[in-house]
Amino acid sequence: MRLRVRPLLDEHLSPTVAAQLGRRQPTLLVTTVAHWERGAYLGAPAAVLLRAAAAAGLTLVTYDLRTIPLLLKSWAEAGAAHGGVIFIDARTLKPDDVGGLVRALAQLVAKLGDLEWQDRAVYLTRLTRA
Numbered sequence: 001m002r003l004r005v006r007p008l009l010d011e012h013l014s015p016t017v018a019a020q021l022g023r024r025q026p027t028l029l030v031t032t033v034a035h036w037e038r039g040a041y042l043g044a045p046a047a048v049l050l051r052a053a054a055a056a057g058l059t060l061v062t063y064d065l066r067t068i069p070l071l072l073k074s075w076a077e078a079g080a081a082h083g084g085v086i087f088i089d090a091r092t093l094k095p096d097d098v099g100g101l102v103r104a105l106a107q108l109v110a111k112l113g114d115l116e117w118q119d120r121a122v123y124l125t126r127l128t129r130a
Contacts, residue, residue, distance in 0.1 A: 005084065005113045007105065008033060008058035010049075011042055012095055020102045028109055031058070046071055050082050059084035059117045061105070063095065072121060084117035088124045103127050
């Protein structure tokens with residue numbers, strides 16, 4: 001089964017990003033950790049959140065560049081799958097840059113959204129204005 005991107009924004013991303021991205025791309029299923037499963041995974045360890053997201057067919061969108069990459073490496077070595085991760089570097093896109101995050105995520109979804117997302121990891125990049 002092919003897993004189309006269904007972004008799950010971690011707790012470090014504003015719910016406004018999810019709302020604006022959903023308005024920009026109405027067919028995209030996007031949610032936040034705070035709203036998904038009634039917030040049951042708020043503050044959960046990264047491994048628990050990633051497993052639950054994968055089971056639900058969600059791709060985690062996160063600023064966690066410290067924990068998650070190491071976790072993905074160990075999972076790959078063990079043959080464990082995940083639902084995909086979209087990494088954001090705060091030096092590239094600041095958490096309070098809602099418009100920049102929405103534009104960058106919308107572009108990423110337009111380019112890569114229909115690809116297989118199981119075990120995919122990408123870095124979100126800032127859009128350059130033409």
